[in-house]
Every structure is written in structure tokens, then in C-alpha cells.
Amino acid sequence: MGWFLRRIAQSIVMLWVVISLVFLSIHFVPGDPVELLLAQDGATPDPAMVEVVRGQLGLDRPLHEQYVKKLGDLLRFDLGKSIVDESSVGKEVARRLPRTLELIAAAGLLSLLIGLPAGVLAALRPASLFSRMANLASGTAQSIPVFVIGTLFVITFAQLLGWLPAGGFVAFERDPAKHLLLLIMPATTIAVGLSAIVFRITRASMLDVLPLDFIRTARAKGVPRRRVILQHALRNALMPVITVFALQLGGLLAGTVLVETVFNWPGLSGMLVSGVNARDYPVVTGVIVVVAAFYIGLNLLVDILYGLTDPRVRK
Template sequence: MLTFAARRVLVSLGLVWLVASLVFLMIHLIPGDPAELLLSQGGIAPDPASVQELRERLGLNEPLFSQYITYMSGLLRGDFGVSLQDEHPIAEEIALRLPRTLELVGAAGVISLVFGIPFGVMAALRAGSPLDRALSTIAGLALSIPVFVVGTVALLVLAQELKWVSAGGYVPFARDPGRHISLLLMPACTIAVGLGAVVFRVMRSSVLEVLEREHVRAAQARGVSPAVIIRRHVVRNAMTPVVTVVGLHLGSLLGGTVLVEYVFNWPGLSGYLVRSVEARDYPEVMGIVLVVSVLFVLLNFCVDLLYAVIDPRVRHG
């Protein structure tokens, strides 16, 4: 297990370095002068003196290799530079907003697993029954409805009409834990609707496939209790594709919760990215893209470790 984990750590570190290098090259792949593009407003050419000043601030006048060394050394110190809008350190803003997005995505992942896995097992064990058809229909509807529609309808019905929940916003957990959780549940459940449907369908298909394996049929022939077969032989083996799907979807959600954060006024990282793109604050965009990409790599590393725990054969693959 330690050898497997060490190999995955080395691969992940290599991917992090590659991502950081690609993010650095982004600014140099833009056609034309990046500083001039950043300062252009409404198609009007910026002042040459301002362009030169910005080039100096971004270090664009230095040789490419020197810029790369400066950039990588800054990342090792946790320095992402400063915002072009207000000179505020980008690392501080990311550190403030990233936990909020992670909390939102993590809560959505837990909710989707809590509902998707048991309902997927139930549907597979009763394949073709009215329960299976009903659950599959609900999952299909959940997948077909865009997330912003789910969020908007939830706000209209639960917040404005029934007055059961607040319409959105954010309160730090340390200030008011109950209020924080109540504001978190709505956007988390909105994300979990689609993700839970995916988990349900993958779990159902995986359980059906495992039920046909020889070791399961052998256990049934020996008279092993159905509950024991499901718990020890079916669910554990069926979890591998679910881990894959959840890991990939959670990684994409790290930078894809823009609409949900906007609808529920949740001040996370996605809203910060939209603001940075609109303001053409390229250092901010680079910092956010790098952080999200690194988190995606780390999430895949965690998924690989879960593979090894669920299926020991992966360690020797």
C-alpha cells in the first residue's frame, strides 16, 4: 500500500508541476501584447506609458526563463501576486473564498452519496419493478433539469412562497452555526440533485453487474444470507465506479458552481473567478485556475487511494 501511495504521490507532484507550467505559459500564448490587452477598454488603445508600467509590474520585460523561475519560486512560497484592480494579495482572497466553495461542493457530495447509493442498490435489487421504474424516472428528470433552474425554483417555492428557508446569503459558521448550515443546505441540495442522480444510475448499473459475477452466485448457492451477500460482496465491489464518477464530478464542480453561487449569493471561488474575468485581472485568473487545477489533481490522488482500499487488486496493477 505504501509503495502504491508513493507512486501516486510522485505522479501527482509531476502533474502539479505540469499544471503550474501550463498556467504560466497562458499569458505568453495570448496573441499580441498581454499588457496591452489587459488595459484595452472598448477597443480604445491604452496609453503606451501605462502599458510599459504594467509590463514591468508583471515582469514581462524579463527573459522568459527568468519569469518562469520567479513565478515558480513565488508559488512555492504561496505567493500568487497581487490584483491589478486593488493591489490586494491574490493568495489572501483565494484563501478566504476557497473554503466556502469546498464546503459547498463537499456538502453536495455527501448528500448525493447518502441518497444515491442506497436508492441505487434498492433499484438494482428490484430491477424492472415499479419502484425501479419510478426511481429511474426521477433520476432521469433530475439529470435533465439545469442546475440554475433547480436553484431558482427552490428559491421561489421554499423561500418566497412557503417561507421555509432564507433566500440566500452567507454567514460565517463561527458567528452563527445554525444560520450558516441553513444557508448552506439550499445551494448544496441544488448541486446534489444532478450529482445524486448520477450516483444513483452508476450504482444501480454497477450492482446489477456485480450480481452476475461468479463469486456472488457461489455465495447464493452456499445459502449465504442475502443481506450478507449484499453487504460483503455486492456493495463493496460496486463502489469502484461510483468513486470514479463522484471524484470526477466533484473536481469539475470546484470551478463549476458559478450559477449556484450566483443564485444563492454564496461568496465562493467561482464568483471570484467571474469577477476577475470581467475585470481582465489576469493574475487573479491565473491564480484561481492554478488552485482549482491543483485541487483536481489532489482529488484524483484521493480517488486512487480509495480504489486501493476498496479493491486491493488496484495496488498491484
């Protein structure tokens, strides 16, 4: 129990550090958000109006007062209001976050369906043609930028073959079939690189487990080969895969910017980019806090799983 509480406390401290760094870095970025807000057609805004708006938004207060207020708001789960249009950041995040999570979940599921079986088969026959071709394919998939893969998918499957729409978004409740069609290409684009990572980790982990004594003992006892592979080898090889996979999913929450841009998928990343361009402090802080909380939460979950499966970790 003490180990569990220590991990939660460490996660809270990490989240506080992220919030503090984001707050300070945003305020030290060149450019006045109020001037950007009031500037129209390149015209210089009236300095008096700039001061009035800055006072209305609370940006004229000392930095430490703004910091304390931001921490208090976040403790109440209040992400603030956008400087640009005064919309609720929390409501906009709640509207966009499920779209990005859906994209990541679909890509993660697809990558597991591809990477896990391929990694197991490649480990069982490491010198086979399949293993060599799979290694080559995974290295190629990891080396190609995601926006290149997305662009190739659009050209091939949308423009040349006409099988799938090029991009966009339709709510699932409005048109489930079209929603799923629009989800296929962005999710597959992300899954290409992620499945390559899952494949490599699974193959390496299986190669480490297969020569161990308990595997040889199970085979000597006459345990069926399928059971040896699935229940003994793969089960013990999954922990590194789970760790890397969870960390990759956490990184994808903020790393889907290019994919959402290529396919015009209105998720959380587009909100972050527009907030950075407009120097919209509450929007940028709110999005990054949500992303950081998600990422730290995944790390905490992986640590807890490790601790439950391996008592040595708790010690």
C-alpha cells in the same frame, strides 16, 4: 512503493503542465490588464502611465522570465498579489476555499444519502415501478441545467413558500442556524444532478455484481439477505462509485460558478470569474492552480485506493 512514487511523480508533472498551459493561455488572451486597470469611465489611459504600471507589476519582462518567476513563487506556495488591488491572492483563496469546499461536501453527502440507497434498491428489483421511476427521475435531474434548478428552488422555497432565504452568506461562527439555512438550497441544487450520477453508477455496478458466483454461493450457504447485499454485493460494487464520485467532486470545485452566482455564495468560483473579467493574471492563475491541485490530488487518492484494494493495479 515504486508504483506509489510513480503515481506521485505523474501527478506533479500533470500539475506542472496545467500551470504552464494556464500561464500561456492567460497571456495570449486579448486585452491589456494594465489598460483595463487604468481605464476609467471608458477613457483611454495615458500610454506613459501604462508603461510605468506595467514595469511596477513586472509585466514588461520577457515572457520566459515571468514564467520562471511564477514557477518559483508557486514552489514557495506564493500565489502572488492581485493586479487590481494588490491584495494577497493566497489569503483570498484561503478565505474563499473553505466556503466552496463546504458547499461541495454538503452536496456530496446529500447525494450519497440519496443515490446509494436508491441505486441498491433499483438493482435489487430492476423491473419494479420504483426502478423505472428512479431511472426517469435521474435522467431528468441530469438533463436540467443547474442554474434552472437553483432558480426553481428560489422561486418555490424562498418566494412562494417562504421557507428558506433566497441567498447570501453568513459566517458559521456569527450565526450557525442562519448559515445552515443559507447552505440548504445551494447544496441541494448541486446534489440533484450528483445524486442522479451516484444512483446510475450504483445501480449499474450492483447489477454487474449480483449475478456473480460468490453472491450465489453466499446465498446457497444461507447467509442472511441483508448481509449478502451490504457486505458482499455493495462492498464489491463500490469501487466504480468511489471513482466516479471523486472525479465529480473534483470537477465541482470549479463547476459551482452558476450555483454560487444564483445564491450569492462568496466562494472560489466568484473570485475566478472576477479575475477573468479584470484580466487579473495572479488571481486567475492562483485559483486554477488550487483547483487543478485539488482535482489531481483526488485522482491520486483514487488510484492509491485502487492499488491498495486490487494488487493487479500495482502491477
